[in-house]
Amino acid sequence: MKNRATNLLLALVLAVGLAACGEESRLLEPENIEDAELTLIVDPDLTEAIVLDAEASINGLVGSVAPSEGTLFAQPNEEAVAQARELLRQARQKFYEARQAWLRGDTPTAAELAQEARELVAEALVLVFGEEAYDHLLQRVEHIITWLEAQVDEEASELLARIRELRDEAVALRDSDLIAATERLILAVQIAHRERVHHRRQQLAWHARLSFFMAGVAVDVAGEYAGVDATEAQLRVLRHAAVLRDMAQDALSIGRFRLALSLAREAVNVSLIVVMLEPTTDADKVQAMIDLSNLAIAAAEEAIATASESPGSLPVHLLELAKQLQAHGIDIADTYPRRAIYILWHASVTAYGVVEIVS
DSSP: OOOHHHHHHHHHHHHTSSSOSSTTOOSSOGGGHHHHHHHHHTOHHHHHHHHHHHHHHHHTTTTTOOOOOSSSOSSOOHHHHHHHHHHHHHHHHHHHHHHHHHHTTOHHHHHHHHHHHHHHHHHHHHHHHTHHHHHHHHHHHHHHHHHHHTOOOGGGHHHHHHHHHHHHHHHHHTTTOHHHHHHHHHHHHHHTTOOOTTOOHHHHHHHHHHHHHHHHHHHHHHHHHHGGGOOHHHHHHHHHHHHHHHHHHHHHHTTOHHHHHHHHHHHHHHHHHHHHTSSSOHHHHHHHHHHHHHHHHHHHHHHHHHHTOOTTSHHHHHHHHHHHHHHHHHHHTTTOHHHHHHHHHHHHHHHHHHHHHHO
16 A cells, blocks of 8 residues: 555546645545535536536537537537527526525525536537537546546545446436436536635645646647547547636636636546547557657656756656556556556656656
8 A cells, every 4th residue: 555645646646636735635525425515516616617618618619610400419500509508608507596595505406406507518518519428528437437446545435436326327327318417427527526625725726736737738748649640529629628728727817726626637637538539449549558658757757867856856756656657557458448548648647747847
């Protein structure tokens, strides 16, 4: 078992700022999981992050809007986009009403209104992207589960169990009710944004800035990975990630650190989908991620040597973490290839982050 310091660093990088540094850091209080979840689903920053995420995915369609027929389609027309934006406007209002109900102590109404808001977001996404909206969110939830499983703290167990439960509900609903299934995944993403409400603003600001930094690295790495032969689907997802990154920067500039943290972390998660959309087998993706992590680690080693970083510095710790993640990803590649891809991706992003830090 890893020591506490290493575990906290692992949580920080894998979650890109979700877990907090310090002995009191927790993801979700097990004894208060239901109350904590209700608090999360009406939190103004986390609900705004959900709506902005959906807006970012639609904004990522720039240059891709074309006339189409039917309700569920990959290339939406302008009317569908306009309808989706109206649904997101309604979702914002529903989230506001849910928050007001929660503040009045009317928790049943708050929970009901929040679910209605998420369903509006889900309907907007399905209207524009069809099944692709569900598929991309499912990949992101699987990604969340992967990095939660990588933690050694028992503190994450209740959160992990709840997210798995929501994932399973979504899978069961997919064929009968795509919007309801997508809503379950949206909730899973939302509650994974858990931040201790008593964190000092200075700590939260630091995590938000680190997350934004890593989001920029992830978007750049994904763009380089896709290259000039990127498919339209990959380019659309890459634009989604870039818009999330830019929204995070805007939130940082006005001091909305929790919102910035949520948006930046999702920029990293969405960037990974660019890799998953590569038209190759999982085995080929694993090898590509191994090659990418090798290049990233080599670049980080060279950057640290050039900068003469001391053995105890943060860049050196991050490089060691990248190596640990790479070793773990390679170790499970044959048995759990998709999990290996996720872990190797974070090894690469972490190592390239080291290059940016010391350059």
